Amino acid sequence: MAVIKLQRPKLGPGEAIYLTALAKGFFLTLSHAVKSLLGKSMGAKDLASSGLGVTMQYPEQTWDDHLPEYYRGAPALVTDEQGRERCVSCQLCEFICPPKAIRIIPAEIPSDDPWAKVEKRPAAFDIDMLRCIYCGMCEEVCPEQAIFLRKDYVITGLNRKEMVHHKDKLYQIGGVRTGLVNKWNELK
Amino acid sequence: MLIIILKIVVLTFCVVLPLVPVAVFFERRFCAVIQDRVGPNRVGIPLTLFGFKKDCSIFGIGGLIQPVADGIKLFLKEDFTPQHVRKVFYWLAPALTLAPALITACVIPFGTDVTLFGHTEKLVIADIDIGPLFIFSIASLTVYGIAIAGWASNSKFPFLGGVRSTAQMISYEIALGLSLIPVLLYFGELNLSAIVQQQADHGWLLLPLWGHDAAHPLTEKLLFWFPAAVSFLIFTVSIFAETNRMPFDFPECETELVGGYHTEYSSMKFAMFFMGEYAAMVIGSALIVTVFLGGWSLGFGTDAWIAKLNIAGFGVGGLLHLGIFLAKVLAFILFFILVRWTIPRFRYDQLMKLGWVIFFEAALVNVFLAALIVAAPHLQGAIIAVGALLLIAVTAAIIWVARVSEIKPQILRA
Numbered sequence: 001m002a003v004i005k006l007q008r009p010k011l012g013p014g015e016a017i018y019l020t021a022l023a024k025g026f027f028l029t030l031s032h033a034v035k036s037l038l039g040k041s042m043g044a045k046d047l048a049s050s051g052l053g054v055t056m057q058y059p060e061q062t063w064d065d066h067l068p069e070y071y072r073g074a075p076a077l078v079t080d081e082q083g084r085e086r087c088v089s090c091q092l093c094e095f096i097c098p099p100k101a102i103r104i105i106p107a108e109i110p111s112d113d114p115w116a117k118v119e120k121r122p123a124a125f126d127i128d129m130l131r132c133i134y135c136g137m138c139e140e141v142c143p144e145q146a147i148f149l150r151k152d153y154v155i156t157g158l159n160r161k162e163m164v165h166h167k168d169k170l171y172q173i174g175g176v177r178t179g180l181v182n183k184w185n186e187l188k
Numbered sequence: 189m190l191i192i193i194l195k196i197v198v199l200t201f202c203v204v205l206p207l208v209p210v211a212v213f214f215e216r217r218f219c220a221v222i223q224d225r226v227g228p229n230r231v232g233i234p235l236t237l238f239g240f241k242k243d244c245s246i247f248g249i250g251g252l253i254q255p256v257a258d259g260i261k262l263f264l265k266e267d268f269t270p271q272h273v274r275k276v277f278y279w280l281a282p283a284l285t286l287a288p289a290l291i292t293a294c295v296i297p298f299g300t301d302v303t304l305f306g307h308t309e310k311l312v313i314a315d316i317d318i319g320p321l322f323i324f325s326i327a328s329l330t331v332y333g334i335a336i337a338g339w340a341s342n343s344k345f346p347f348l349g350g351v352r353s354t355a356q357m358i359s360y361e362i363a364l365g366l367s368l369i370p371v372l373l374y375f376g377e378l379n380l381s382a383i384v385q386q387q388a389d390h391g392w393l394l395l396p397l398w399g400h401d402a403a404h405p406l407t408e409k410l411l412f413w414f415p416a417a418v419s420f421l422i423f424t425v426s427i428f429a430e431t432n433r434m435p436f437d438f439p440e441c442e443t444e445l446v447g448g449y450h451t452e453y454s455s456m457k458f459a460m461f462f463m464g465e466y467a468a469m470v471i472g473s474a475l476i477v478t479v480f481l482g483g484w485s486l487g488f489g490t491d492a493w494i495a496k497l498n499i500a501g502f503g504v505g506g507l508l509h510l511g512i513f514l515a516k517v518l519a520f521i522l523f524f525i526l527v528r529w530t531i532p533r534f535r536y537d538q539l540m541k542l543g544w545v546i547f548f549e550a551a552l553v554n555v556f557l558a559a560l561i562v563a564a565p566h567l568q569g570a571i572i573a574v575g576a577l578l579l580i581a582v583t584a585a586i587i588w589v590a591r592v593s594e595i596k597p598q599i600l601r602a
Contacts, residue, residue: 025530025531026526026527028530029222029526029530032224033218033222036222037221041224050226052226053221053224053225055224055225057226
């Protein structure tokens with residue numbers, strides 16, 4: 001490589017005494033501040049700003065509308081259109097979970113239950129949200145499409161116990177999902 | 189006696205000290221705005237703690253209580269004294285930084301007279317005839333606090349900060365003092381109250397547009413505007429250096445010296461350094477406003493009317509003037525912050541060069557220029573022209589010497 005000598009630009013007399021540059025700088029900073037005050041900063045619209053700078057002020061405004069489809073929030077269990085718990089307690093998610101956040105206690109479905117042929121469902125399904133790393137492995141590994149990562153991200157609690165999502169809470173977050181795995185339906 | 193104590197309490201502790209948290213709040217909000225952020229806008233009075241339904245924010249502006257919250261936080265933090273420090277000086281330094289800044293407040297004229305119950309009182313704690321000299325002598329003591337803190341911390345970064353602060357102070361004090369001489373020549377007065385009164389009557393130093401008479405002709409005032417502007421520039425930059433504000437914050441520049449002289453300090457001792465810095469900033473802007481921008485005067489001949497303002501026997505004109513003065517000071521503090529986010533930090537040798545080579549000489553030349561204009565109003569044309577020519581020659585010579593004496597950067601690799 002040939003050595004290229006870069007000439008520094010020669011300063012004009014106005015720039016050399018520094019004062020005009022100062023004035024220019026003040027004007028630039030001030031106009032930026034005014035723009036920021038009026039909520040016209042660059043990117044303010046894309047970032048859904050609150051009207052002051054580019055900041056979205058969180059508890060009043062949320063990012064919910066802007067969450068992408070693939071957003072990985074809190075894991076949750078879902079029921080199907082007939083209200084059956086999709087989870088069959090195969091424990092694959094429990095075993096794959098990298099931080100070991102999931103704990104399942106399988107239970108047999110009694111023979112007088114309409115879904116007796118499914119054989120098993122979880123008696124307890126706990127996800128420790130303090131351990132969960134939102135990797136989505138549970139969702140990927142589930143053969144019954146029973147566990148999904150939803151868009152919930154506000155997971156708070158006052159102590160460690162509150163941070164464990166039990167089965168009812170997981171179903172409450174998850175809700176119903178239709179038309180995915182239909183192998184247990186009567187019609188099929 | 190009682191009145192002096194009352195004035196000290198009211199003006200220092202109820203006017204200047206509250207300006208410090210206000211300056212901090214302004215700094216944080218204005219910085220945030222410049223950087224496209226919001227800044228602290230939530231802290232209010234937590235009335236819900238006492239069983240009320242809603243928290244209260246003052247004037248509908250959230251975050252005004254933020255400085256109080258900061259203060260409480262600093263009080264409640266662990267006050268840790270490291271084993272290796274020199275204890276006496278370590279404890280002494282924060283006080284030595286804060287106290288001078290507050291002492292200088294006593295010669296600042298905050299407003300015209302206030303009349304209460306038939307008793308007229310000036311809004312200045314000590315109306316002495318050596319105002320600016322007093323401020324310079326006391327403000328120079330601030331550096332002892334910083335230097336002692338740096339030495340007493342017994343640790344390398346604070347020490348470097350302290351040494352830098354001392355060197356910086358020496359480079360700037362001279363230019364600071366010299367730059368004010370033209371102003372004192374012009375007013376023929378060292379009493380700050382009288383200086384402001386004269387500005388209120390005959391136009392501010394940098395805005396001499398009203399109150400012309402035989403003793404103060406417009407031509408002389410306009411002619412003096414040039415040295416006044418040079419003085420203002422040098423004085424303002426020197427005040428920035430004196431208060432360790434952004435383009436010259438060498439004693440504590442985070443990127444080089446961790447925290448500078450207050451690295452080893454925590455809790456309220458750190459807070460005192462912090463407060464001292466902001467108090468110096470408040471006093472610095474107050475001084476600039478007083479000397480160059482008309483102090484408490486509103487200008488355009490309205491001041492005599494305001495001073496006579498009277499509500500039910502109480503002369504409140506002084507309070508109005510106090511408000512005008514504080515507004516000007518706050519505006520200047522905003523300018524401090526604007527400078528902080530516009531000009532990057534100087535290199536250390538650049539600061540020294542600016543102080544010793546440029547400002548010192550410029551201030552000297554400026555003194556002669558001002559003296560010419562003040563001393564020879566009747567000989568205007570001739571003397572001033574000759575003087576100006578001489579000054580230009582001297583300036584050119586200085587610039588030439590500075591150029592020649594400059595060490596050319598050597599090319600280290602071919």
